[in-house]
Amino acid sequence: MMQQELINSLNWRYAVKRFDATKRIDTATWEALEQSLVLTPSSYGLQPWKFFVITDEATKAKLPEMSWNQQQPKDCSHMVVLAAKRTMDAAYVDRYIASVETGRGLPDGAMDGYRNILHATVAGMDAHLDWNSRQVYIALGQLMVAAAVLGVDACPMEGIVPDHYDALLGIADSEYTTVVGCALGYRHPEDKQAEAAKIRFPASELVVHV
Numbered sequence: 001m002m003q004q005e006l007i008n009s010l011n012w013r014y015a016v017k018r019f020d021a022t023k024r025i026d027t028a029t030w031e032a033l034e035q036s037l038v039l040t041p042s043s044y045g046l047q048p049w050k051f052f053v054i055t056d057e058a059t060k061a062k063l064p065e066m067s068w069n070q071q072q073p074k075d076c077s078h079m080v081v082l083a084a085k086r087t088m089d090a091a092y093v094d095r096y097i098a099s100v101e102t103g104r105g106l107p108d109g110a111m112d113g114y115r116n117i118l119h120a121t122v123a124g125m126d127a128h129l130d131w132n133s134r135q136v137y138i139a140l141g142q143l144m145v146a147a148a149v150l151g152v153d154a155c156p157m158e159g160i161v162p163d164h165y166d167a168l169l170g171i172a173d174s175e176y177t178t179v180v181g182c183a184l185g186y187r188h189p190e191d192k193q194a195e196a197a198k199i200r201f202p203a204s205e206l207v208v209h210v
């Protein structure tokens with residue numbers, strides 16, 4: 001992909017207000033988007049998240065009432081709910097370190113130094129959900145860029161009620177909690193928002209070359 005193609009894709013995308021409820025993302029495209037979620041980088045590589053994918057029509061029909069009456073979660077093809085792990089602890093760190101040692105063919109204990117740093121970092125922090133939620137937003141960004149590059153429309157959604165989504169997903173008493181949603185599919189031809197000019201402050205103001 002050339003530079004201008006990337007910029008074209010990022011200009012093409014916008015936060016869709018009205019999806020075409022008749023269009024669905026094909027399997028191969030969806031699998032690529034799912035991989036973009038899984039491949040998201042996170043602090044220390046801990047991946048403190050789960051991604052729930054809602055495609056069942058009856059379930060999607062329940063979503064506007066827990067999304068400030070926004071219709072995108074119902075009309076889209078795939079509604080992704082990005083959830084953060086509520087806590088972080090030594091046992092989770094150990095499981096992650098073991099997966100690195102196995103995945104990279106390292107002997108047991110090869111990463112004990114790194115493990116100790118991580119244990120100390122996690123123990124010295126009292127806002128695990130905040131930290132984990134910040135990682136979740138990286139996944140949201142990566143998903144949105146991947147979607148734009150593949151010509152899939154999206155609407156990132158904070159206008160959802162996390163407690164109600166947690167109840168629907170059956171995670172209210174679990175280690176995970178809803179942070180943000182992302183509706184994915186294809187824009188309705190009459191979505192007026194598609195014609196709205198993209199509004200950004202000038203790069204000269206936002207980007208500082210030092």
Ligand SMILES: Cc1cc2nc3c(=O)[nH]c(=O)nc-3n(C[C@H](O)[C@H](O)[C@H](O)COP(=O)(O)O)c2cc1C
Nearest residue numbers: 013014015016017070155156157158159160180198
């Ligand atoms: C984290 C986040 C949450 C958002 N929540 C909503 C939402 O609930 N409903 C909605 O219609 N748009 C939502 N938006 C879309 C923003 O309003 C939109 O991205 C912004 O105005 C820039 O416009 P553009 O994405 O069309 O370029 C959200 C965007 C982000 C990044």
